[in-house]
Amino acid sequence: MTRRATKRGPARTSLDGTRVDVLVCGASFAGLAVARELAGAGADVLVVDRYEIGERATSACAAPTPWLHAMGVERSIRQELPFMTFTTPHGSVRYRLPWSWAAFDYRELCELLWEQCGEVRFETATVEGRGVDGAAANGGSSLPAEGLTVRTDRGTLHARFVVDALGWKRVLASRHYQPPDAPLSRGLEVHPHVTGSDDALDVWVERSIVRRGYGWRVPDGGEARVGVGSYDPRRHVKEPTVALARRLEVDPVRYQGNWFPHRLRPAAQDGVFYVGDSAGHCFALSGEGIRTAFYFGIACGRELGAALAGERRPEEALRRYASFSAAHARAFGLALRLQRVIPALPPRMLTLALRAMGSSQPMIDRSFGWYLDQAHPSFAQRPAVERPVPVAA
């Protein structure tokens, strides 16, 4: 169960007028990855979130195991899942992946990331939007020496650099993303207690469950995360989630849901760095956005580190980070095309395609190897100075 720990009453003192080098808004996967990268940078870095760190889980919490090792958070792993099953109305296939998924504990993962953030500070505050500053006015073409301003429920904060890691809404942008018209998917899951030891992440692609989307089950030892995602934000997912839970004979209890983006967005705008869901760094089709939040969070943190060290001008850091993100447009675009094509395939054809792939381990290895390569965990380990930064054509 979620425990509310957010500071209330007198503990919520005013932060008005606070000035820092870097303000990271959002303390989930993306924000903590940025902050972790800035540990030891000798800068004054403040992370804010409306909740305490790790207080509110935001996903089914399955990520490639190698990424959790690369981020030094392997202690949060509850169960490793070396297999995936795909079920259609015409049968099931089971793949052994070239790498495994890991179901992890959200609170523990966030705390382990936070332990690596060194001198970075944290405050609970709800971010309301941008304040009036030079960069907001000039579109971020130059960053004002006095910094950017961000309005929160605890006052206005000022920072040389501002990161929006606040999720799908893109709170600090002049235009927010708002369902149902925005390119967003929606997901809902339940967290029943289960017994037994499954070793697969299960996926259902069945129109009777959801017309354009998929169902999932992520076992994590004592609990399972059973949910449904719809690529169409207008479709409600509560009924399908309950139906899938009943079909799997588990209780539809402990609900958790959210929107998630399925289209890449500009990663820098009006002087702000956008990371994770706020930049659309969530793969369409799979709805996988944790490792990409780590990956682009690291990239953002490294650019900020270089700017803080005086190795780049702030505008250059923004431009390089935006280019790095945009250089991945092909992979994100392909995922979006597949998200459109796969639900339209006749179910028998989809079943045959899944079976054909399942009959060839080299094909499974190549496909899932390519998928992991699009945001590979080795990126977390390479020293910043040796890292090539791809620049969009």
Ligand SMILES: Cc1cc2nc3c(=O)[nH]c(=O)nc-3n(C[C@H](O)[C@H](O)[C@H](O)COP(=O)(O)OP(=O)(O)OC[C@H]3O[C@@H](n4cnc5c(N)ncnc54)[C@H](O)[C@@H]3O)c2cc1C
């Ligand atoms: C039901 C569901 C299941 C999913 N399962 C998986 C999965 O198993 N694996 C996977 O890879 N992806 C999964 N995803 C997608 C994944 O959750 C997101 O892509 C990922 O959480 C993005 O990380 P983030 O740090 O960018 O944003 P978030 O995790 O959304 O974090 C945003 C943070 O900002 C804070 N915040 C938001 N607004 C404000 C505000 N105004 N003021 C202050 N703080 C604010 C929030 O409290 C939160 O801490 C799932 C999504 C859903 C909806």
